[in-house]
Amino acid sequence: MSLNVYALTCGWLTLPAALLLKGEKGSLTVPVPAYLIEHPKGRVVFDTGLHLDTQTEPDRRLGRLAQYHKVGFKPGEEVAARLKSLDVAPDKIDFIINSHLHFDHSGGNEQLPNATLLIQRREWEAGHDADLIERVYYDPHDYDHGHRVKMIDGEHDVFGDGSVVCFPTYGHTPGHQSLRVRIANEYVVLTGDACYLRRTLDSLHLPTTVYDTQQMLESLHRLRAMRDAGAMIITGHDPELWKTIPQAPNRLRYAARGAG
């Protein structure tokens, strides 16, 4: 049994490089990835990108984050449109897996109305705690849309066959998770923001803002171990790596040492 996995680019963000790599000068323009995973037992979208409002009024939508993020997001790039271009109806998605609840990972949840949300319990709870909403920069307008929510504590095998497995990579946010998928007997890891760039993994160069530095380093070591065991690592926002990733309608393929 093999999966079909499709990489979807749901817009771009231009932001100070220091946000991704502490102390770095200049700015970076980075992709906002989402993924469709087709399994015989269901369709999954891993991360949903930006809210549609950011196409027309990004400053209002992003609020205090707007000063750091310039949004490049055109009609047709939102997750629902990307799915439709693959002949997949957005209301037929069974599961949303959010790596975490930041605006560029959960903003498209509203476009997938019938999905069950799979999220680490501690992330969901953090996203509903007034103090953490403020400190960790969540916006409940991105994710509070009445989805069924299945809260996960630690690792979770979505279909029970080891092909799609959520695993905790806390640190970027309180309950961040990454996803391991098996494509033709090889492992591909979608890190989300547990690891922004290949450089993050290679040199453990952390971002400016981290919720828990110790946990983030532990997560990076876990990702490194997976890479060393042969997994292809697709980091969260690496523009150079992203150029090498086949985009839908092509299927994602395993490539050894995908993270360098």
Ligand SMILES: [Zn+2]
């Ligand atoms: Zn992000």
